Amino acid sequence: MDIRIGITNSPREINFETLQSASEVEAVVANALDSAAKFFKLSDSRGNVYIVPVDSFGYLEIGTEESRRVGFVS
Numbered sequence: 147m148d149i150r151i152g153i154t155n156s157p158r159e160i161n162f163e164t165l166q167s168a169s170e171v172e173a174v175v176a177n178a179l180d181s182a183a184k185f186f187k188l189s190d191s192r193g194n195v196y197i198v199p200v201d202s203f204g205y206l207e208i209g210t211e212e213s214r215r216v217g218f219v220s
């Protein structure tokens with residue numbers, strides 16, 4: 147699943163693919179925002195960890211869980 151995180155006052159976004167489900171990603175971010183945490187962590191499909199400060203968090207875009215088709219469709 148594709149994840150896109152917007153950071154305030156930054157023209158760039160954080161983009162990565164993760165093996166976590168959409169509900170797991172939503173739960174991590176919602177818990178961080180509700181609990182007044184300083185940051186939240188998400189990991190990508192290669193094992194890299196992204197630590198996002200809640201103060202700089204702008205938005206979260208969660209892509210579909212479908213796999214991409216490769217090749218031609220007739």
